[in-house]
Amino acid sequence: MNTLLDKLFRRHGKELLAFAERQSNVTIAEDITQEAFLRLMQHPNLTAIENHRAYLFKTAANLSKNAYDHEQVRLRYTPDEPVELEQLVCPLPAPETTVAIQQQLERFLSVLLQLPEVVQHAFILSKLDGLSYPEVAEALGISSKSAQRYVFKAWQHLIQHLGHDFLGDNLTR
Template sequence: MAWDIQTLFRRYAGELTGSLRRGGMSDDMASDITQDAFLRMMTAKPGGEAHNPRAYLYRIARNLVIDHERRGRTVTIQHIGDQALHQIADPAPGAETIIYDRQRIRIVIRTLAELPERTQLAFRLHRLDGLSNAEIGQRIGLSTTQTWILIRDAYRHIRDRLRDV
């Protein structure tokens, strides 16, 4: 006989969490232990406890509380402030982020090459050189509105290509 974990969770999760809170646990810790208890129950094979899954769930939770208290006695936890936490965090991007960003840059470069030369120039002057639409228009011989349309079309084209990947 297998347990229906969803039904058991709906029926007993709130009750178990409330019981743990009344026992002196914080809301977060009570929720964590409740989740862990259901996870353990999910991975366990119903044995003699199959006739009373509620009692088995409470026994798992009690054992988890004992483990938690035992760990609390042997491990000292020091709470640090937000300031110290920000000093610990590494602001450098991770390897996955670097690879992802490089792939997207390659796509943007290929996408820009697909555009007409005037549109490429307008986009580069806007994005890389930081020129205004009026300044770009003067350089390439277009009105401010026409320049804005070229730049907008370039952005749309790039956005569409990035979305396709």
């Protein structure tokens, strides 16, 4: 089998290299040529290939197209000017903001947990899950009026212990 590859390389190597240079560019043409022969060599049944030259040229053409596509993607997503690390913005909040939010959440939950369980659930279902009073009532097995009363009771308790400023507009919708 090595003699076949040697023979094919001597017969088609220069021609394939010239083809790869025309299809892509001189800097990667040798790599494409070597890769085409490598793929031919790795073929499970080399003698089953009817036209080795056609196989090599088709492989080189595909490799050239892949290299071109890769280069186009690289050019599309490479900025025109170098980007300084200081210019990159992290989409996550700053660590101190994360800690502050975590502390606020813990404070909110500790105050909410002071209420009876059914009042907690009514508030969570209504204000955090967005259920209507009849839906809260059905979920908890209570009347709609009780659901409304429990949510109001939770609001009073939270405002009394946390204040209006702490709760903000997010929960008052």
